[in-house]
Amino acid sequence: MISLRPFLGFLLFFSLGFLLVPAASVAADPATAVEARHTPEQVELGRRMYQEGILPSGELMTARVQGDIRLTGEQVICGACHRRSGMGASEGQEVVPAVTGDILYAPLRLPTLKPPLPPTQRAAYTDETLKRAIRDGIGPDGQAFNPFMPNYPLSDTELDSVIAYLRSLSIAPAPGVTETEVHFATIVADAVEPAARKAFLDTMQTFVAQKNVPTRNEDQRAAHAPWHKAWVFGPYRKWVLHVWELNGPRESWPEQLAAQYAEQPVFAVVSGLAPGGWQPMHEFCEGFEVPCLFPITDLPVIDDDDFYTVYLSRGMVLEGEAIARHLAEQQLLGQVIVQVYREGDAKGQTAAAALRDVLQKRGLQVRDARLQDGAEGTTAFWQSLIEDSGAGVVVSWLGASDMAALWSSGLPAKPPIERIYLSSTQFGPGADGIPPAAVDRVYFIHPYELPQKLNRLLLRSTGWLRSKRIYAPAEKRIQADAFFALKMAGGAMKTIRGYFIRDYFLESIEHMVDNASYTSVYPRVSLAPGQRFVVKGYYIAKDDGKGGLQAVTEWGSQ
Amino acid sequence: MNWKYPLPRIPGSRAMVLSAALALTVSGAAALAAEADEHSGHAASEQAMEHDHSGHAAPEQAMEHDHSADEHAGHDAGAADDPHAHHRAMMQQTGYRRSEHDYALHDVPLVDMQGNQTSLLAQLDAGKPVMVNFIFTTCTTICPVMSATFQQVQSELGAERDQVRMISVSIDPEHDTPARLREYAELFDAGDQWEFLTGSLANSIAVQKGFDVYRGNKMNHEPTTLMRKGQGDPWVRIDGLASAADIVKEYHAMLGR
Numbered sequence: 043m044i045s046l047r048p049f050l051g052f053l054l055f056f057s058l059g060f061l062l063v064p065a066a067s068v069a070a071d072p073a074t075a076v077e078a079r080h081t082p083e084q085v086e087l088g089r090r091m092y093q094e095g096i097l098p099s100g101e102l103m104t105a106r107v108q109g110d111i112r113l114t115g116e117q118v119i120c121g122a123c124h125r126r127s128g129m130g131a132s133e134g135q136e137v138v139p140a141v142t143g144d145i146l147y148a149p150l151r152l153p154t155l156k157p158p159l160p161p162t163q164r165a166a167y168t169d170e171t172l173k174r175a176i177r178d179g180i181g182p183d184g185q186a187f188n189p190f191m192p193n194y195p196l197s198d199t200e201l202d203s204v205i206a207y208l209r210s211l212s213i214a215p216a217p218g219v220t221e222t223e224v225h226f227a228t229i230v231a232d233a234v235e236p237a238a239r240k241a242f243l244d245t246m247q248t249f250v251a252q253k254n255v256p257t258r259n260e261d262q263r264a265a266h267a268p269w270h271k272a273w274v275f276g277p278y279r280k281w282v283l284h285v286w287e288l289n290g291p292r293e294s295w296p297e298q299l300a301a302q303y304a305e306q307p308v309f310a311v312v313s314g315l316a317p318g319g320w321q322p323m324h325e326f327c328e329g330f331e332v333p334c335l336f337p338i339t340d341l342p343v344i345d346d347d348d349f350y351t352v353y354l355s356r357g358m359v360l361e362g363e364a365i366a367r368h369l370a371e372q373q374l375l376g377q378v379i380v381q382v383y384r385e386g387d388a389k390g391q392t393a394a395a396a397l398r399d400v401l402q403k404r405g406l407q408v409r410d411a412r413l414q415d416g417a418e419g420t421t422a423f424w425q426s427l428i429e430d431s432g433a434g435v436v437v438s439w440l441g442a443s444d445m446a447a448l449w450s451s452g453l454p455a456k457p458p459i460e461r462i463y464l465s466s467t468q469f470g471p472g473a474d475g476i477p478p479a480a481v482d483r484v485y486f487i488h489p490y491e492l493p494q495k496l497n498r499l500l501l502r503s504t505g506w507l508r509s510k511r512i513y514a515p516a517e518k519r520i521q522a523d524a525f526f527a528l529k530m531a532g533g534a535m536k537t538i539r540g541y542f543i544r545d546y547f548l549e550s551i552e553h554m555v556d557n558a559s560y561t562s563v564y565p566r567v568s569l570a571p572g573q574r575f576v577v578k579g580y581y582i583a584k585d586d587g588k589g590g591l592q593a594v595t596e597w598g599s600q
Numbered sequence: 601m602n603w604k605y606p607l608p609r610i611p612g613s614r615a616m617v618l619s620a621a622l623a624l625t626v627s628g629a630a631a632l633a634a635e636a637d638e639h640s641g642h643a644a645s646e647q648a649m650e651h652d653h654s655g656h657a658a659p660e661q662a663m664e665h666d667h668s669a670d671e672h673a674g675h676d677a678g679a680a681d682d683p684h685a686h687h688r689a690m691m692q693q694t695g696y697r698r699s700e701h702d703y704a705l706h707d708v709p710l711v712d713m714q715g716n717q718t719s720l721l722a723q724l725d726a727g728k729p730v731m732v733n734f735i736f737t738t739c740t741t742i743c744p745v746m747s748a749t750f751q752q753v754q755s756e757l758g759a760e761r762d763q764v765r766m767i768s769v770s771i772d773p774e775h776d777t778p779a780r781l782r783e784y785a786e787l788f789d790a791g792d793q794w795e796f797l798t799g800s801l802a803n804s805i806a807v808q809k810g811f812d813v814y815r816g817n818k819m820n821h822e823p824t825t826l827m828r829k830g831q832g833d834p835w836v837r838i839d840g841l842a843s844a845a846d847i848v849k850e851y852h853a854m855l856g857r
């Protein structure tokens with residue numbers, strides 16, 4: 043029988059040394075040390091250096107790499123390499139280490155199988171050795187760093203501020219995480235149609251329920267982990283999914299979200315479904331610093347500076363821009379271009395605005411025709427529109443029912459019309475109802491996988507949805523997008539292991555997406571640090587004569 | 601499957617613990633085998649899928665279960681692939697590695713930073729010595745340093761820089777539009793001799809493969825600089841982070857000066 047004694051040290055070492063002590067010490071010395079020794083002003087000055095590359099004097103920070111390569115401005119931002127969370131990252135063979143105070147001020151041990159205590163790989167830093175590291179690129183044991191870490195010619199006072207900031211970066215679990223559970227929320231507005239809501243919530247709740255079935259006795263293993271597996275099972279938490287229902291007018295949503303959060307803080311928001319723009323939810327997540335993963339929306343907030351919401355697609359803006367680009371490539375910009383959308387339809391309006399913006403930047407005009415609220419797209423409407431404008435190109439952001447009168451009018455088959463663009467998000471992804479005489483002039487903006495390839499792409503999720511008896515074929519995209527968000531959340535939870543830091547969770551997502559084997563309804567997804575939209579491409583497509591679409595452009599090409 | 605996640609230093613060293621432990625203990629070895637099984641099982645069910653065009657056969661039903669289960673079991677193929685060992689190797693290795701190659705490069709359509717159509721050979725065979733590297737504008741680790749190196753190289757070359765062509769090929773062409781590349785070029789004060797190229801993902805990958813720098817996806821790329829004196833001459837390949845002075849030295853050596 044194997045003696046347990048030698049392993050005991052490791053059990054303590056792994057579970058306490060790595061998982062509990064750093065977390066606990068946040069509450070103990072480093073935290074109090076920060077308070078005692080560093081003022082909030084110092085921490086803020088340090089934050090500006092670390093996250094923005096700006097010196098207390100207001101000047102840009104500078105640094106050197108490899109002795110002779112000078113860096114400045116955005117290139118020297120510590121957070122670019124060590125990341126906003128301070129948890130580091132890896133790219134290729136380069137590993138950028140974590141630099142949160144509690145990690146730096148503790149010895150880094152490289153454990154071996156020899157009990158009782160593993161040797162240290164790196165001694166704990168002191169303020170002095172840490173200053174030397176940042177200034178001269180020398181580790182606490184005197185060894186020179188990897189040349190990727192720049193040398194910063196900073197003064198003692200400046201370094202004190204950087205250090206104050208590093209010490210303020212915490213590896214304590216974020217709100218929404220307890221010893222046994224991690225809380226997530228998803229968001230659904232009351233205006234979502236019942237069938238869509240059911241398909242969505244079925245997917246979310248069933249996935250989480252399955253995740254919590256201890257198929258491999260994770261919870262027990264977490265408690266009685268063999269020493270060498272402590273880190274694998276220690277971070278296991280049961281998922282608790284809260285459905286945040288938003289009721290009534292949009293103006294009241296921010297308050298409702300804040301109230302839900304106050305009742306039970308969540309670690310992250312996963313997916314979500316609400317008509318209209320995602321702005322209220324986006325602002326909530328930004329304000330409360332809660333990661334918001336892949337809401338199902340065609341109206342995301344597009345803002346390069348925001349951090350917390352990661353979207354699938356740029357939605358209707360992508361569609362508007364895609365058509366502008368195609369018009370240019372096809373040399374159709376000399377034509378009279380008319381776009382049609384329904385008044386009060388945020389999607390159509392947003393796409394139209396995006397198309398208009400791009401053309402205006404080129405000094406070109408697009409004529410807008412609005413279908414009044416409540417009015418229908420009648421033959422008379424189309425007739426006057428086309429005859430009055432002499433439109434060669436019609437871009438329609440309308441749904442299929444509004445288009446029916448145009449098809450039956452015979453107008454699309456005759457001059458002056460050369461080209462009609464439809465949004466497959468708005469109209470539907472196929473030439474149903476379009477008369478043969480016109481179909482050749484009709485092009486679709488289709489920011490998804492082609493319809494005839496979709497079932498195959500989604501086999502993994504449909505198989506699972508079917509086996510759980512919750513498959514809703516009419517809500518394909520909703521279920522696929524929700525499943526994608528859940529898979530990504532699961533993957534990121536695995537990556538961050540026991541470090542329940544929200545920024546680190548998002549940074550893991552940034553690194554994971556390119557490896558995703560499930561891509562929802564999109565042929566490809568991709569992300570990188572700072573990027574917030576995983577769908578980069580689209581197809582311009584035509585009817586393929588077999589009920590599907592045939593792409594005339596390449597996906598995601600410049 | 602090549603899962604590579606960012607690992608902070610501590611989890612990284614724990615990853616090493618795991619691989620060491622698995623290699624050395626019986627139960628660990630068994631666990632490793634179990635993981636391997638699971639992977640092959642998964643691959644098998646995926647293959648089953650490939651052949652299934654009906655969309656509702658048995659294999660897919662069974663499949664998702666173990667797949668989502670593996671997320672909370674915490675197994676991680678990346679754990680065996682110890683980044684810390686790489687890190688150590690990188691640190692011990694002083695300077696860079698130089699080698700010479702004859703790459704059989706095919707002409708690949710690309711787009712320059714003005715949005716004009718161009719091609720790989722049109723860019724490379726401009727009757728001048730060339731230097732090539734690979735970057736993406738949102739990369740936070742290697743690329744800023746690579747680009748700062750090129751910036752420093754152009755300033756060390758001084759007036760001589762008009763005789764060389766410097767090319768940075770985007771490995772994230774879906775995101776790196778010509779406009780984004782122009783912004784990036786400005787950040788590094790790129791002179792007229794320094795062009796940034798984008799295009800389609802497939803074409804960017806084709807170029808990377810042509811130079812043997814493709815590493816599966818953009819998050820895995822490595823610092824490599826290539827240079828060539830003229831059409832028909834061998835490529836000088838510099839792997840690792842070379843200083844600007846080193847690159848200029850290699851460049852002059854290549855020119856025979």
Ligand SMILES: [Cu+2]
Pocket residue numbers: 133735736739740741742743744821
């Ligand atoms: Cu890079």
